Amino acid sequence: MKKNILLWGITLLILLTGILGSWYVLRIERPRKIAEIYQNDQLIERIDLSQVTESYTITIDGDAGEQNVIRVEPDAIAMQSASCPDRLCVHQGKISDGILPIICLPNHIRIAIVSEEEASYDVQVY
């Protein structure tokens, strides 16, 4: 009898911990990350990466036939392909913080992240 009470007690305790833990996690606000996409220094798109649940792509066409395909992922963004000669923007891979933007200089495309998360540094030298 005592053993059963003990087991039920432990069971209820674990259940309660799970419910309270989940309730706490649900209430915590995740830091927002807004990706800002610029073309020729003009803001053309703002995406809240913290709200993205499935990856998708955005295609940006330039006046002279240039093209950039941007891949938007949960909490990250990357240049998937670009018509520029060196494709350094593609090689850079995905970014998930606001310190180092993705820049496609030949096609005048810039992707920067504005984040609520406090970075441990002010600027990156590269």
Added chain:
Amino acid sequence: MRNIWRCIICLDAVLALTGCQAQSETDFSGITTANADESYEDTRELMGTVVMVRAYGQHAEDGVNAAFQRAEELEQIFSTTIDNTELNQVNKAAKAGEAVTLSDDCFQVVKAAMDFGRLTNGALDCTMGDLIDLWGIGTDHAAVPSQENIDALLRENGWQDVTLDETTQTVTFEDPAVTLHLGAIAKGYISDAMKETLEETGVTSAIMSLGGNVMTLGSKPDNSRWTVAVTDPFSPDELIATLKVSGQAVVTSGNYERYFEEDGVRYHHILDPSTGFPSDSDVVSTTIISDCGMNCDALSTATIILGAEKGMALINRMDGTEAVFIKTDGTILTSDHMAAYDLQEIGT
């Protein structure tokens, strides 16, 4: 009883997963406007790169706009990609044998370029514009040139083929093969000029990034030093160290910045004037700290070419200039007084 335990474990897992995917519904508009009355930031494309300036205090907006105006003036002098800049006109006329009068800004930078040529024993040679064009790194015609074409453009101590007359402020080329290309130094000069303009407009706290060349004015609004993160040259989307500055410039050059690949070989943009090929020294990244952005810019390029031993010896001879080198084997070298900047390796 065993089934109850399984249910509890599954329930906990489900609840935890649900919690992890929770979406916040709070308004995000506060982020970009926070402290907007105390700071101002702008980012523009200039000199073939992206320039960001963030200033603090009541003069922030005026200061940032004035700094960009000054930078745009200087772009019209130093750019090689814009037609009819002063530099392009100087190259055209001087290659034809004329003595060309330079503006104050252009004269200062060309003179500094020649001084750095002497100081680095030719490792920094701002006269090899034709060789840079031949490689075309960063353009749509980047390709490995033939050895014959490279040899045709190599000039021993090429920086000595430029003569400057300080009284008339004129430049003459002693060899028509000279083409001035100030890409290794002009951005640093522009950062110094932008900083000066910010100061003239009353700004006392600002930070700038000119395509990764960092310049700081004063300290942060809370009087603490700026923390500058250094890129890991082996994995450029990661950081390798941080350092703290207040009023100094920090410039990194690395073989990972601009490059192209041909037949599986990577060719980066820092050309060694003695070989005509991308530098193949034992240093992959150099970070220079000093009060002068132009010095940092020039020395970061020159020390990559010089290599660890000669490069660090040069830095240690210069007052007020410190450096962090990352060697090909991953070793980090620091100059004699680098401790003043509180270098912290990330992950140690």
